[in-house]
Amino acid sequence: MGPGPISAYPSVLRAMSAPLVGQYDPFMTATMAETQDLYRRVWATENDATLLIDGTSRAGIEAALVSLIRPGDRVLVPVFGRFGHLLAEIAERALAEVHTIEVPWGQVFPVSAIREAVARVRPHVLALVQGDTSTTMNQPLEEIGEICRAHGVLFYTDATASLGGNDFEMDAWGVDAATAGLQKCLGGPSGSAPITLSERAVEVIRSRARVEAGIREESDPDAADFVRSNYFDLGMILDYWGPRRLNHHTEATSMLYAARECARVLLNEGRAAVIARHRLHGEAMLAGVGGLGLGVFGDLAHKMHNVVAVEIPDGVPGEAVRSTLLADFGIEIGTSFGPLHGRVWRIGTMGYNARTDAVLQTLAALESVLRRFGASVPAGGGVAAAEDVYAATDAPGGD
Amino acid sequence: MGPGPISAYPSVLRAMSAPLVGQYDPFMTATMAETQDLYRRVWATENDATLLIDGTSRAGIEAALVSLIRPGDRVLVPVFGRFGHLLAEIAERALAEVHTIEVPWGQVFPVSAIREAVARVRPHVLALVQGDTSTTMNQPLEEIGEICRAHGVLFYTDATASLGGNDFEMDAWGVDAATAGLQKCLGGPSGSAPITLSERAVEVIRSRARVEAGIREESDPDAADFVRSNYFDLGMILDYWGPRRLNHHTEATSMLYAARECARVLLNEGRAAVIARHRLHGEAMLAGVGGLGLGVFGDLAHKMHNVVAVEIPDGVPGEAVRSTLLADFGIEIGTSFGPLHGRVWRIGTMGYNARTDAVLQTLAALESVLRRFGASVPAGGGVAAAEDVYAATDAPGGD
Structure with missing residues (x-):
């Protein structure tokens, strides 16, 4: 991811x-x-x-x-x-x-x-x-x-x-x-x-x-x-x-x-349908990280559908969160470069990974790992916020 | 091939x-x-x-x-x-x-x-x-x-x-x-x-x-x-x-x-063994095209093990032979460039194709196609000459 x-x-x-x-x-x-x-x-x-x-x-x-x-x-x-x-x-x-x-x-x-x-x-x-x-x-x-x-x-x-x-x-x-x-x-x-x-x-x-x-x-x-x-x-x-x-x-x-x-x-899926799928799962991920109480970097009116830059909360060790997500959940999220280095994680929802299960599992895993590192996060807040996005759309949530 | x-x-x-x-x-x-x-x-x-x-x-x-x-x-x-x-x-x-x-x-x-x-x-x-x-x-x-x-x-x-x-x-x-x-x-x-x-x-x-x-x-x-x-x-x-x-x-x-x-x-096969295998099947292919009465281009003392340039006999349509080999036998042999264009086919015996069955099938198919285009070729001459090479070596012929 x-x-x-x-x-x-x-x-x-x-x-x-x-x-x-x-x-x-x-x-x-x-x-x-x-x-x-x-x-x-x-x-x-x-x-x-x-x-x-x-x-x-x-x-x-x-x-x-x-x-x-x-x-x-x-x-x-x-x-x-x-x-x-x-x-x-x-x-x-x-x-x-x-x-x-x-x-x-x-x-x-x-x-x-x-x-x-x-x-x-x-x-x-x-x-x-x-x-x-x-x-x-x-x-x-x-x-x-x-x-x-x-x-x-x-x-x-x-x-x-x-x-x-x-x-x-x-x-x-x-x-x-x-x-x-x-x-x-x-x-x-x-x-x-x-x-x-x-x-x-x-x-x-x-x-x-x-x-x-x-x-x-x-x-x-x-x-x-x-x-x-x-x-x-x-x-x-x-x-x-x-x-x-x-x-x-x-x-x-x-x-x-x-x-x-x-x-x-x-x-085969259709150009417009694939773009709509990226938009949907991108919005769900964006809502989900918000539901976890995390800030998001950049001008959201011009964000790509397929990636979000999530601000690392104060006191949370960003690289330890990433390596725990990978080791214990098999989920990779990205580090960042230049002026954002150490400030944000980058989470993608693209291609095969623009899927409901991938979004919800990532949010649930991130919540679990954040809590393990002492962060105060609303229980189930990420998944619930993403599910609200899926519920509000006519498009199917899966691929 | x-x-x-x-x-x-x-x-x-x-x-x-x-x-x-x-x-x-x-x-x-x-x-x-x-x-x-x-x-x-x-x-x-x-x-x-x-x-x-x-x-x-x-x-x-x-x-x-x-x-x-x-x-x-x-x-x-x-x-x-x-x-x-x-x-x-x-x-x-x-x-x-x-x-x-x-x-x-x-x-x-x-x-x-x-x-x-x-x-x-x-x-x-x-x-x-x-x-x-x-x-x-x-x-x-x-x-x-x-x-x-x-x-x-x-x-x-x-x-x-x-x-x-x-x-x-x-x-x-x-x-x-x-x-x-x-x-x-x-x-x-x-x-x-x-x-x-x-x-x-x-x-x-x-x-x-x-x-x-x-x-x-x-x-x-x-x-x-x-x-x-x-x-x-x-x-x-x-x-x-x-x-x-x-x-x-x-x-x-x-x-x-x-x-x-x-x-x-x-x-896993071993560097020396793989090179020996290329030498063996290259020699078998070289002998085989000779057994079909075909000439070979270049200084044979310095030929790579894995490819041979076979002279196209007078009167034989080189490209038609190649396309027939591909269409009827699923075997590709190469054309050539520059001063050799239209004069030779290039036949490889390399990697996975450096195998006894690949060599013998190619020689048998080439014989069949050459005869179809009116060339006079010794019956079984290619396969027999290659088999002589395999018989003369202690190394196993296959891979």
Whole structure:
């Protein structure tokens, strides 16, 4: 019940035991094409360039940024948590001219702040996290695409923590590039990064200089426009996933199976239904920790559905509570980073863990452990508050 | 029965269905530590810096090269097949001054040629493929480490195609950095890249400038010494796998389980026994294709045990034979690249596919399909020749 990685859907775990096939076996290429089609529906996009990067969610971020950013490009990164800093760092390493704006942890940016910064910086790329698990905040993106189009800016967003558990509309919001991972609301293991690219983004990628196998004899390396990575060169990866099927890396077959099954689970239940389930169980968990008398960090109007930052009560040893929950109840909750380190636990309700039993058991266990460490908590207060949320909704409480 | 990816060991497929745990769960960190220890034995090394890169074998190559190579460094790449070109290309993208030497496909380098080139180029890094599936050749490495030490050169080798099926002695041969993948002789899926680094290599990596999250304000980016990638910055990845457990990416848990099981299978059977098994079944396959009257490409004295390049007879449609083998017998054999394209099939006997039944069934099926396409082949000649190899050895033919 941490902020991710989380327990995977059982069918996703099973999917990875399927036999491997050769990378140009017709079954393999058909599976790749099927997976692309499933993820178009997950992302709500018609982007042809919808595929997987073979690596963790961070690999997807880096593939997007190093392929879209030329050395010297201006990149604007609004930072509202740890993963905004990561985007800025990756853009730095790609030799971008990085500009940041910041809000305190626990807040998101008003649209006006992003509009002003885009107009002032006139970046080539706006790189903006959607959901940042470090603060639990969910940055509204609805109007950002329009701002970016008006200024000729490519709009990239990191939806790792949010996709599948919160609204996301790739095409309707005018996003040019987005990446995610399986280990949050998609309910799979870390190790495969869904990515989707608009035609504008693909045009930029296709305009980069190609590197052929062999030796660059004499050109000026600093001026050269090639992507500094082979593994993350989206131009080559698109040719591998596209109809040309040009050999690049050997696709990570078992992770492909996992990614396909994550999308199938989501689409079989229905995108809207899965998001509603995350909202429901997130609200139940939020009410439950309140019922235990615990405070919650951040602007609740902009909290992601799938994670809550719970303030550690004074005098309660936060790490001892976590390790007791794990040892005696088999339940993991998360620690936290940066300014929140030692101040909050992060409790997730995402993917397979967005379930009534998972929420109620976690609240009951947390109550028991808090009492063991001398905290004064209302008996049954967490479970009762969560049950009130379930009783008040028409939606089924389970999955 | 292609040149990889191959059918995985059944226990490796099962291992990926194990439940996920949080990335700082004691079980998770213990599993990471156990996997490091297993791979020290696989690589025959005492290197503390022995771990996995979360990506395919190509990700391992790129992590090693971008972390060891500073912009402007001289890198020597002896090229004897497709993957030598890949090493040169990745070094190019890392802004190295790349020098290559070449031999025709189907040959390896005499030690004298590498000694001469090292003395002439005086590279910072020698990057040399061990086994190149594109040509089936296995470059001898025994004396290369000594040459590199004498000239202060870091010695990197890509053992993706060879590790586990051919001799490899990290420490005894004086290799400074080596990477592999699971999808060849280790008998697992693509998507995790074992890597090991000598103390000399770690010193170079630790001497690179660190990039902290946040903004580089004014330094000269071209002169700066930081690794141009976050995902492949081995300094950070070592801190994640090491005792500090500093958060980097979220480890790809299911692929970690797969990698651990690949090493367990190998070590339970025994390193020497697994290599002997690859030698035996490779010899049987080689004899078998000879028994069918087919020619074999390349210098057989330096062929990898685990793959053979079989010349396509005149008048036989190579791709139709491959697709018929797949459709009617469920057996995949490989096509080929570059100068060998259309000239040879590549048949693998590696990992789980290095088995008597796999060899004999492939030879019988190939005979049947060749005859269907009008080739004149000795009846039973392939199977009989392979059986002679099995009969002549004391080792059991199966696994």
